[in-house]
Amino acid sequence: MKNFMQNGSRMRWKNSGSAAVLSGELVPLSGMVGVAAADIPAGAEGELAACGVFLLAKEAAASGKEMAQGAAVYLDADGKLTTAATTTSGSDAANNLRVGVCWEPAASTAAVVSVKINV
Structure with missing residues (x-):
């Protein structure tokens, strides 16, 4: 499949808040949630588990x-x-x-x- 991107279990996310998101913390998104795979400092990008x-x-x-x-x-x-x-x-x-x-x-x-x- 030429249009396959990934299996969808993880997604990149930018922490635009003023506080770090800690590993295992629930992150609400617009219509779904993710769980931080590692600590994500404020202003940084990290991975969220999506399933x-x-x-x-x-x-x-x-x-x-x-x-x-x-x-x-x-x-x-x-x-x-x-x-x-x-x-x-x-x-x-x-x-x-x-x-x-x-x-x-x-x-x-x-x-x-x-x-x-x-x-």
Whole structure:
């Protein structure tokens, strides 16, 4: 195939923020996410994983924050993982960015959840 570029598991990304993105950190993009393959200093380019299963930080709570295996996982405006497709703050509702699906169940008290990204 003359038009084949790559298998699509990794992508180049420029960190245009003011802080470094650390290896393993979730990076929201417009319509998908990536996971930093290594530390990416501010202003530098690096690689993001675009597929795979990753342990990602989630909000631990006493109750109500369980994540069932196979459930859709989203990133809310506060940068927290949730199973809610939208977040309501006051009278405003916002769509959350889909991250992927919960690979293994996560208890409400768990600090991380395994997520297959971009599916």
